[in-house]
Amino acid sequence: DAGVIQSPRHEVTEMGQEVTLRCKPISGHDYLFWYRQTMMRGLELLIYFNNNVPIDDSGMPEDRFSAKMPNASFSTLKIQPSEPRDSAVYFCASSLGLGPVVTGKFFGPGTRLTVL
Amino acid sequence: LAKTTQPISMDSYEGQEVNITCSHNNIATNDYITWYQQFPSQGPRFIIQGYKTKVTNEVASLFIPADRKSSTLSLPRVSLSDTAVYYCLVVSGGYQKVTFGTGTKLQVIP
Numbered sequence: 001d002a003g004v005i006q007s008p009r010h011e012v013t014e015m016g017q018e019v020t021l022r023c024k025p026i027s028g029h030d031y032l033f034w035y036r037q038t039m040m041r042g043l044e045l046l047i048y049f050n051n052n053v054p055i056d057d058s059g060m061p062e063d064r065f066s067a068k069m070p071n072a073s074f075s076t077l078k079i080q081p082s083e084p085r086d087s088a089v090y091f092c093a094s095s096l097g098l099g100p101v102v103t104g105k106f107f108g109p110g111t112r113l114t115v116l
Numbered sequence: 117l118a119k120t121t122q123p124i125s126m127d128s129y130e131g132q133e134v135n136i137t138c139s140h141n142n143i144a145t146n147d148y149i150t151w152y153q154q155f156p157s158q159g160p161r162f163i164i165q166g167y168k169t170k171v172t173n174e175v176a177s178l179f180i181p182a183d184r185k186s187s188t189l190s191l192p193r194v195s196l197s198d199t200a201v202y203y204c205l206v207v208s209g210g211y212q213k214v215t216f217g218t219g220t221k222l223q224v225i226p
Contacts, residue, residue, distance in 0.1 A: 004159075035216075043160065043203075043216035091159045107159025 004108035006092050012114045018080040021111045024073055025094030033105060034067055034077050035091040043091070049075065082115045089113070120204045125221040134191045136220050138204030141185050146208040149180060149187045152216070154201045160216065163202075164189070191222075199224045 005024040013019055025032045033048040047057040052069045060067070064083070069075040079086055089112050093105040121139040128134045140149065148167050152160040164171055166178040166187070177190040191198055203219040 042218050093159065105160075105162065107161065110157075110159055 004092055004094055004106055006090075006108040006111050008111060009109060010112045010114075012116065013082055014116050015083055016081045017115075018078065019082045019086075019113060019115075021077040021090050021092075021113070023075045023077070023092030023108060025075070025092070026096075026106055027073070029094035029096045029106075030072075031095045031097070031105075032069060032075050033093040033095075034075070035093065035107075036088045037091060037110070038088045046077070079113075082113075084115045087113055087115050120206055120217065122202075122204050122217075122220045124218065125223065127223045127225055128194055129225050130195055131193050134194050134198075134222060134224075136189045136191075136202055136204075136222070137186060138189070139186045140204070140206045143184050143206055144208060147184075147206045148208065149178065149184075150205045150207050151176070151178065151189050152203040152205065154203065154219070156200075160203060194222075194224050196224050196226060198222065 004026055007022045011019060030051050031048060034046040035043050036046055037043045044059055046059045047067045048055055049069045052072060064081060065079055067075065067077045075092065077090060089110045091107050091110045093107040095105045122136060126136065148165055150165040151163045153163050154160040164173055164176050164178045166180050168180050168184060171178045179188040179190065189202060199222060201219040201221050203216045205216065
């Protein structure tokens with residue numbers, strides 16, 4: 001299996017521009033998670049989906065952030081408009097089931113976003 | 117939501133056993149203790165998970181005392197490739213809003 005795939009791996013944009021991050025979860029996984037990692041705040045859960053339906057988006061920082069999962073094999077995280085404080089590494093993860101006694105989430109390689 | 121406390125950093129020589137302790141004083145009955153490993157420029161990777169006593173896999177062992185207020189991740193005979201950040205999490209089935217925190221940065225020295 002190719003694992004969780006994220007694109008792009010690096011993104012540099014200017015303040016005010018729209019940014020779209022993409023994720024392909026592991027085939028057959030029914031949960032998908034978006035995380036953001038910064039030095040100051042560590043790794044934070046932004047939103048997660050179950051069977052393509054958003055379950056908890058309380059971690060999304062503000063209305064500029066939105067996430068969609070149109071099908072079981074694709075999800076996007078969009079920031080519009082982007083701001084310098086959005087600069088971070090964004091990880092997508094997927095898992096099969098939600099019980100604690102699982103092999104855990106599988107994380108993608110991340111997208112390093114820099115907003116100038 | 118159980119809060120965890122772990123050392124910010126640790127150093128170890130190659131070939132030694134490394135023990136990283138995590139405190140979780142307000143762990144709930146349904147909570148499990150989970151550890152992740154993160155290398156630079158990569159996403160976290162699941163290492164091990166346990167509820168009580170001892171759990172061992174091909175990578176590590178997890179020791180959990182009877183009161184479950186702390187846990188210890190044990191890495192046998194570390195190598196340079198074990199240099200990474202290790203996160204301790206307390207999770208319960210169905211609840212996923214967990215912040216990883218800053219973790220423990222392990223530096224293995226040749």
